Amino acid sequence: MGSPMSRRNGISLQHTTAEIHIESPRPQSGRSGRAYQPLALPASICVPPHTTHPSTTTQDKEGEGPYYTHSTLVATQSVVCRTNPDVSRTTLDTSNASRPTITGSSASTKCTQTKFDGLDVETSIWKQEGFSDQVIHTLISARKRSTSKVYHRIWKLFLAWSQTRSIPWQSCVSTHILEFLQDGVDKGLSTSALKVQTSALAALFHKQWATLPEVKTFFQALLKLHPPIKDPIPPWDLNLVLRALQKAPFEPMATVDLKFLSWKVAFLLAICSARRVLDLAALSYVPPWTIFHQDKAVLRTIPSHLPKVTSSFHLNQEIVLPSFCPNPKNTQEKQLHTLDAVRALKYYIHRTADFRHSDALFVLFGSNKKGLQASKRSLARWIVAAILESYKSVGQEAPITVKAHSTRKISASWALHNSASIDAIRKAATWSSLHTFAKFYRLDVLASAEATFGRKVLQAAVAHR
CATH class of the missing domain: 1.10.443.10 (Intergrase catalytic core)
Incomplete structure (x- = not known):
């Protein structure tokens, strides 16, 4: 499907101190005999106020030429989360009394000290499903490291997108997924890049969004609005x-x-x-x-x-x-x-x-x-x-x-x-x-x-x- 890494970022990140209270949706009846428990994931997401312009270039570390930094996410600082220090916990207290309030510059400093770690998020999701550490390690190895990096960047982008709209990301449905993809369309992302984003969100939610009728219709429409053009002539002799x-x-x-x-x-x-x-x-x-x-x-x-x-x-x-x-x-x-x-x-x-x-x-x-x-x-x-x-x-x-x-x-x-x-x-x-x-x-x-x-x-x- 191609990688969005070489495309310009189509969604800007806006600074906000609003918190996302992450609660896992209750499992469907008959899926598991375990009692419902909130998902042990970060309680809030802080979005830095400054972003890097998509056309910014950086000198290659090998000193042999510039490379572009406008990948799926571009920001001077990464979107960051306050992670739970004990990822093995199965419950997360989301009461107002125990949740710290972020105010002022001190909170901003504290927020940027912890980097967003997609691996921690993925591990927490699998733990909530009841899998052991050994099984989780095997499951995470199903994707190549490069693919996981792309997925984690897209997760970070989606979490920031949902935060700016005050939407708890775990409560997102196909309506929100399509709105997120539409933002990418409006900013010039290719159909292949949007398909990668859909796959990444499927891995985050453990739900095959691409199989939903409305998502299928969305991509069928993109083929008509932006038909892929194949140049049959060699680009060089x-x-x-x-x-x-x-x-x-x-x-x-x-x-x-x-x-x-x-x-x-x-x-x-x-x-x-x-x-x-x-x-x-x-x-x-x-x-x-x-x-x-x-x-x-x-x-x-x-x-x-x-x-x-x-x-x-x-x-x-x-x-x-x-x-x-x-x-x-x-x-x-x-x-x-x-x-x-x-x-x-x-x-x-x-x-x-x-x-x-x-x-x-x-x-x-x-x-x-x-x-x-x-x-x-x-x-x-x-x-x-x-x-x-x-x-x-x-x-x-x-x-x-x-x-x-x-x-x-x-x-x-x-x-x-x-x-x-x-x-x-x-x-x-x-x-x-x-x-x-x-x-x-x-x-x-x-x-x-x-x-x-x-x-x-x-x-x-x-x-x-």
Whole structure:
């Protein structure tokens, strides 16, 4: 469904000292024999008065470029809660006598001292359901850490939204959920981002909001109001980039700047494997995770790595890089050999051996953290940089928008055009079904060829005048 992390925040947080008295709705009859008890969750939420402008950028910690901070939540200080110090308690006294009143600056200082912790909230909810700590730990592990971070940000946003409207969040129904989503629509959030928010709220309330008829109708309406537009034309020219990679500043690989070498290797691996940067960042140069054969190299991600989809098909998929013109006999073959991913990988491992501080395949080349493992964000920047530098080296204007993820659709589309089997494409890109490729990734790599017929007709007519 996509992640709202790269979208601008559509809901502003307003300062207020109003408290939210959190009470769990009484369970439906027949669901449990336990007596009703209030949910042991934070008794109030404090929203900081200042927020960061959505377009604010922050320098990457690795010092290799800016990144945007306008994720699902943007605020100079996080939305914070006063949490119950004893999360194992099953009751929470909500009487006026025992509930502290927040007034003045001292209360504001106290409020901002405790950060909102989505994990604590989630743990408290499961505890209220009666699960043991061991079971809760397993349940929380069902989602990837990155997904949990996104969900927790959305929870924080929703709690702030409900507070500004004086709505006890636990009493929210589908009417409130749709109002929350509508605020996102009004502020320009994409349909995929709104679907992620719906999934996050389902995890918070333990209720499948997406299955409700009114929520289904809401998203059906969004498809008509904001229909998804798929650009069938590749965002950049693969042939141009490959021609540029055969020359300076990317060759000769034995002496070029390490920056250009890193960019080229990252791009070649991405385009030859059709893998996500998430998977490329989890490769290791150490055997048996990287093994060179006479005519290929076989790479495997480290055992601790979890792919985007953790199914039996997606886990432990090998990346096989065949040699390309390994024994060149003429000038043309020598030029093609410069695009050999196996050759590039050998050069890269050899030239980074002296300063490596990690077993990861890709390591940083900057002076501050030289030799440390390169993150997936670094690899994404390297791939984009290789494309932009290629356009610059041949004197052409670079595309306005280039994303590292586009290498997946472009490589798979060209492989299909050159008669690669459907099964080979599906396995290389780790698509369990070709439906994903057909719906989201397939491009018309020879879009201009459709005009060949008309052009030939006109040429023939002109020639016989």
